[in-house]
Amino acid sequence: MVFLRGKVLVIGDTCVGKSSLCQVLSSDGGIYPKNYSSTIMTELIIKQVQLTENNDTVELFLYDSSGKAIYFENCKETWLNADMIVLVFDLSNKESFGHVKFWYEKAKETFLYDKPIIGCVIGNKSDLSSVVNQANIKQMSDSMNMKYFECSAKENQNVMDPFKYLASEYVKKYNENIKKFKQIIE
């Protein structure tokens, strides 16, 4: 039974639904902000994810960053020492999908060294009609070596899955690290 904490960056274009996703997550589907309120720089939201096997808990520190250009520089400074990345785009907005790669590159820049990143791509607003090609999505997520999830913050559909995936990957990494460490000592 381990209790881990991980820093998660929630990044993407403006108005893709990062903040609503985070709020729906933290309230367990209770609150969905109907009116748009632009996130000022970064907001910290903590979400505990329980994994059923081994009763592990991972506390995700979600850094919900604004997608607006004016805040971009400042947000980048909060991305230090991140453990996981979540790239969000809007399924009804082709442009947002196109910018996913851009966000990924920017995030990578903040890493001081090469380490395999745990992350996932989320296609939000699945309740609206999708204009993005599935093949393209698959291609892109494979190129970044990330898993792809589709969800709807409004309908509270599929919202937990990507974060459960992140948590389980995090726990795996932790256990591998310990094994490695033990090996090295001996």
Added chain:
Amino acid sequence: MNENVKYIVEKLNKEPFKKNLNFISFDNLTGVNLLQLLNDVFAEIDSKQKCDIRDEGPDQTAIRMFNLLKVLKYKPQDENVQQFRQGLVTGDKIVVHPIMKWCLEKLPELKKRAYLAIFLVKLELPPEFLSDPMVYDLNQQYENLIGQFVESHKNYDHLMSTQHTTADLKNEIEQMEDEKEQLIKRLERVKNRVSGVNNSSSMLELSREYRLEVEREEKINQQKSELKGEINQLDVKIDRLEKVLKEQQASYHDLNAESIIQKMEEENRVNSYLANEKFPKEIDAYKKKLKDCEEIGSKAVMTQAEIADIRKRIENVNKEVSQLIEKRDKNRDLSDEKLIMFRQQAIIISRKKDQLAENLKDLRLEQTNLEKQLKEKGKNFGEDGPILKGEDFKRYVIKLRSKGNNYKSKRQEIAELQAEYVTIKRTEEIIKKKFDEVKEHLPADERSLDDDRGRNLKDKAEELMSKKEIASKISSKKSELAPILKDVKALREAIDNISGEYETKKSKYDQINAGYESNRSQLEAEVRALADDNRIFEARYHYFNSQKLIYLVFHKRANDEVKAYTKNNSEKSLRDQLNKKINEQEVMNKTLKDKQKTAASVQVDGKKQIRLWKDLLRQMELKRKLAIGNTTEDLNEAYSSIPDDFEPSKNR
């Protein structure tokens, strides 16, 4: 007669006579011998009669015998006294045998009577002597003494009949003496106890009163229960009687004279019918039968031919009767149907009446029979107290059954015990015999065979030796065991000590353990609480750290803003940027709103125009078709054929 002889011979052969007679010899006894025998029997009854009759004259014997028989109250079978006396004097078998049988049958009774007779003879004094006071007094005394004798004799009989042997009485007396001693001791003890208490006398009084009261209470309770039982019984009786009363009342629902008279009249009618019609008919029928039977009886013999004749005649007469009936039926008019019906009904009813009368007669007969039986039975059992009915009878039967079962079981027990007694006696006899035999044989053994004695002595000596060896072995083993036993004792003592110590130490350990457990649980709770606190603080630490980072960036941004203001570089400051954006947005907003307005207005006009144009088109179409010359139906069709989104064809 032979039975008598058998009986007499049997009895005479037994004690105390032991005459050793057989039938023939006894039968042959006559005269004096028989009389002598009779005298012996009488002697058995009354010892004074014992004598040899040959010594005394026949008259004397006769007189003696008569007296004795009078005392014994013997009643001769035939009334002829003279014949009886004569027979007795001569020693006639016919007279003597019954006397003998009678005496032998009732021997013990007669003994008693003879014995008592002496004392209970009432003197018959003529009244002249009675007037004499002395004689009278003596007579009175004598009668009193007789009375006393009777009483004491009764007591004596009673005591003899109760089967208390002296041994039993002694035992009882001993027991009672023991009890008396015990009671005396108890009394002393209680007295000692009581004497210590103050106001002992008053307490004793009170206790005595209390005891009396308790006894009275018991009695009263008993009475109460008895009375309750009686009440229950009476209640039951009451219920029964009430039921009977109700029945009676029901049977006589009205006790008016009218109803009684009606009933009486009915009964009268029935009886009169029976008397006047039925019974005479029956009587006539029987008389006729009787006559016929007498005729036939008076006639000597009936030959077959005559019987056949009579049968023929009977047949002829029957035929005539049936013919006449037919004729009668024919001669009746059809309109007499009603009469026929009525006649038939009357016949049926009369038949029914006859049947009912028969039934009534039979029932009455039965009733009388049963009543007779009841009376007879009542007579028979009228002596045994009230006749039990119903439930009482059942209870009585149950009691009887249980008592019968009891009696049977007890009788069985008695039979078993008797059998046991017999066998035990037999075994006792056998053993006695054996014992006697052994006693006899013993001296025989001792006399013979001194060699055997010598051999026996040797064997005995050897036995003794082996016994001695065994004894020595036993003693040696005992001596061996003695030290071991000592050790065992010592060890046992040690065990006791150690177990005591162990107990104390164990209790101490338990105490400490309990204390330790409680401490540990306390500590565990503390530890858990502290761990929880730790976790909370850890979480807060990390949260604050993360938040700090964001706020630092905010802070930095704010500082940059301030710097931008101071440097007056409108491009960099966030505020300016935002303001710029806001303005842009507002401008866009305006333009879009204007666009929207224009579009709205255009839309309205446009729609109107479209409608107008479409109507115009429809009109033209209709006119065209009219010109071609179609019916109204076609015109309707034409009108509706132009839909709202009609577009005129271009090729016309």
Added chain:
Amino acid sequence: MLDIPLARTGAYVSFATSNDENHPASNVLDGNSSTFWVTTGLLPQSIIISFPNVVNLKKIKITIFKVQNLIIEKSMKPRAKDFDIVTEKSFKNDNHYVQESEIEFGHNFQARHLKFTISEAYDSFVGIQHILAVFG
């Protein structure tokens, strides 16, 4: 002197930002090579070692894993407050070996508490095998 595990000298870990039951912070003091303390994610992570009273320290040797930047602070107060930075050390990334480092203090280096803060790391989880001290 470096062989004595600090635990025997009465030192104890008074604070640690990560607590995994299988790898508690006290493992750094037990001198056991097979035990270590591991962080459960997030940075910065710190660990404070307290002595029962003020001690003179000559040098410290630490064996760590995946740490990039380590800050060492000390405090003289009875309670672990008011830390002063002693030194900062950076390490290179090494996937196969533990990073060992010796830090020497000057004369009259006294401390009641020592705080080790990991500010930068090469991975989400770092580990400290042991911290040994030489008293002078």
